[in-house]
Amino acid sequence: MEDLGFLPYFVKPRSGWRYSRSFQTLTSPDALPMSPRPYTQVSDEALARLLRQGDMRAFEEIYHRYWPRLHSLAYKRLRSREATEEIVQDVFTKLWQNREKLVIHVSLTAYLLKAAKYAVLDCQQRELVRQNYREAVQQTASAAHNGTEEAVLHNDLHLQLQAGIERLPTQCRSVFRLSRQEELSMKEIATRLDISEKTVENHLGNALKKLRLSLREFLGGIAWVIASFF
Structure with missing residues (x-):
């Protein structure tokens, strides 16, 4: 100056x-x-x-x-x-x-x-x-933080779910995997396992019940999160 x-x-x-x-x-x-x-x-x-x-x-x-x-x-x-x-x-x-x-x-x-x-x-x-720059930086940092938390939660939930599936009885576990992972219908599962559709329905109901119970404590009772996995 x-x-x-x-x-x-x-x-x-x-x-x-x-x-x-x-x-x-x-x-x-x-x-x-x-x-x-x-x-x-x-x-x-x-x-x-x-x-x-x-x-x-x-x-x-x-x-x-x-x-x-x-x-x-x-x-x-x-x-x-x-x-x-x-x-x-x-x-x-x-x-x-x-x-x-x-x-x-x-x-x-x-x-x-x-x-x-x-x-x-x-x-x-x-x-x-x-x-605007400060807000953009804060939003980016917040999004990154939230994204990291969500990724950790998703990973932990996946591990908890897999552990619950492994604890299911053999026939029950097979029915659940064919239904949720291979997306077969009850009729297709019954044909593959050579069991009745009613038995498939019972096994699937028992599997979902046991998995909900195993995830209840982990999820803190958030029912909609549980439902999204089943």
Whole structure:
């Protein structure tokens, strides 16, 4: 940032009073000791003309006149003192840096207020981008976490189910596997095992009952989860 060393203000930091000529230390004019202001009666149009010529005192007068209004406008929209002061400082910095190319079509007031509004919008857009990024990161992390938990639960449930199937009686286990894993009908199972369809139905009912009991404690009584496996 260009050092605007022509502003002879005393600024009071935490460590005490010190003399500063750096624009970066600009603060509210009300917080600064009174100093002679030779351009207090000069019109805005004349100040703008003098500013284009590089008149430091013209810039100082513009700063005194418009700092409160720009600060108020920005603070009402941002509700952040730090962001507001940064925006106001940026507006005045650009005003000085672009003084030779300064073109005001309406009035100095309208020019500065418009510059402040655009600076506020730019600040809000940057904050929105940062907020969206933070939310996207949080959602991604949450999804990854949830996905990991679901994968672990699914794997544990699968192991528990397989253990329950292995504990079934031989004929009962065969009927269950043919029904649920090979997706055979009761008639097809009866033909393959050379038993009646009624026997197939009984074996399948017993298998489901035993598996539900073995999974009840693991699933904490979540009936819909059990049903989804059968």
